[in-house]
Amino acid sequence: LTVSAAAMSLSPRRFQLFLILESVLVYLARCGGEDCGLQLIPTGPAGGEDDVSAFVGEAVEPRHAVAVLTASEGSKRHLLLQELADDRALGHVVTFGVQYARSGSSLRVFRHRYPTEVYGGKWTRGAIQKWLMQVGYPLVNRMSNQFASAKYLSESLFGVVLIVKPLGEQTDQLVEALEPFAKKYSDRLKFSFFTRAPSTQQLCDTFGIWSNDELLILEEPTYVRKRSHSHVPGPPKYRLEGVTPRSVEDFFADYDAKALPRYLQASVPRKVALQTTFDFAGGLRELSSWDFAETVADPDWAVLVEFVSTNCAQCDEFKAAFEEVARRVQVAAKKAPSSSPWRRVLVARMDQTANEHTETVKGTPWMKFWPRGRRKKPIDVELRSVDLISDFIDEQLSEEMSAEL
Numbered sequence: 001l002t003v004s005a006a007a008m009s010l011s012p013r014r015f016q017l018f019l020i021l022e023s024v025l026v027y028l029a030r031c032g033g034e035d036c037g038l039q040l041i042p043t044g045p046a047g048g049e050d051d052v053s054a055f056v057g058e059a060v061e062p063r064h065a066v067a068v069l070t071a072s073e074g075s076k077r078h079l080l081l082q083e084l085a086d087d088r089a090l091g092h093v094v095t096f097g098v099q100y101a102r103s104g105s106s107l108r109v110f111r112h113r114y115p116t117e118v119y120g121g122k123w124t125r126g127a128i129q130k131w132l133m134q135v136g137y138p139l140v141n142r143m144s145n146q147f148a149s150a151k152y153l154s155e156s157l158f159g160v161v162l163i164v165k166p167l168g169e170q171t172d173q174l175v176e177a178l179e180p181f182a183k184k185y186s187d188r189l190k191f192s193f194f195t196r197a198p199s200t201q202q203l204c205d206t207f208g209i210w211s212n213d214e215l216l217i218l219e220e221p222t223y224v225r226k227r228s229h230s231h232v233p234g235p236p237k238y239r240l241e242g243v244t245p246r247s248v249e250d251f252f253a254d255y256d257a258k259a260l261p262r263y264l265q266a267s268v269p270r271k272v273a274l275q276t277t278f279d280f281a282g283g284l285r286e287l288s289s290w291d292f293a294e295t296v297a298d299p300d301w302a303v304l305v306e307f308v309s310t311n312c313a314q315c316d317e318f319k320a321a322f323e324e325v326a327r328r329v330q331v332a333a334k335k336a337p338s339s340s341p342w343r344r345v346l347v348a349r350m351d352q353t354a355n356e357h358t359e360t361v362k363g364t365p366w367m368k369f370w371p372r373g374r375r376k377k378p379i380d381v382e383l384r385s386v387d388l389i390s391d392f393i394d395e396q397l398s399e400e401m402s403a404e405l
Helices: 012-032 049-059 078-085 125-135 149-154 173-185 198-207 245-256 290-298 313-335 386-404
Strands: 039-040 065-071 093-099 106-111 112-119 159-164 189-194 215-220 237-242 284-287 303-308 344-352 366-370 379-381
Touching: 039 078, 049 065, 049 093, 065 078, 078 093, 078 173, 106 125, 149 313, 159 173, 173 189, 173 245, 189 386, 215 245, 215 379, 237 245, 237 386, 284 290, 290 344, 303 313, 303 386, 313 344, 313 386, 366 386, 379 386
Parallel strands: 039 093, 065 093, 159 189, 284 344, 303 344
Antiparallel strands: 065 106, 106 112, 159 215, 215 237, 303 366, 366 379
16 A cells, blocks of 8 residues: 555544545546446457466455456346446455456456355346455455555455554464454454555554554444544454464454453553653543553542543633642542542543543543442543532542441
């Protein structure tokens, strides 16, 4: 995938639109003329399979699947495939070619590094369309010179498993470990290698890819998070760091058991985000996507979180008041005995423009309070006075102490 410098400077949502437009233009450029989507395979003096092989070699990138019809010109099967080739959804999955023959017909799909599939079903639009969607995806797609972003991301009808590795590390051993899971989930997830590089940086930023040694499950890859003052949780994503045959098996075992934590996309790498998270002087912790979920879920701590966003004037106005709340909590904790619940109150802030999270936020600034306990449910705090917020925390702690008695 080659992306222009101008495109790489776009916001994630505009970049997604750019990818869709780019895929349309590439698709139309390949069509050329009346036979949009269905390309005529030139036949040399010798004719036959040599011409098909030459066409497949030229057309295999980036989709890695080429459908070739051999049929007489103008026949019902030729016209049927013409209709299918005009379907833009299919055009992102396979490249279409036709070779005219005086007698007989066949439909084959040539797939990168996998055996050729031959169609043996009924010659109806629905049956062939379904078959092409099934065989048009190599079981585990190995990235070569290009990545089919429309096929696997912006125009995909399926979820995707991206295995992020340098081109030289797409090993047979790793593919063999992935293939059983690719077969198991073939009806809803498609597997493809991907490489983090300068030319794919915008895609990496959009989907939260941090290294060349990770695996990412995107159950709805067409979804792009809106970075605004409100927030609605997006579809599930899951991430594995350190991709080996063994780690792949363990990861998908947890995926089957629904035991994986959701991957929440942050604006900076984990190591950077966790280096400077707490203001010891003011008692305020800055959360990121990396530590948000585990922090608010900790049963030993009551947690008050303020959600803020970029270019939020009301957030700026409320900033001093919230920091005063954090200072008061810190002072109360220092004065309280070791057994007091005040010693287990955390005040935190999170920039939701830069960090994805699991909560619904109607607008910023917005506060939520998670009491202590194993069955934690957040409480919306629609207060703005320092005194009222402090009283609210005091009431929650008093209720907690009464419940323990």
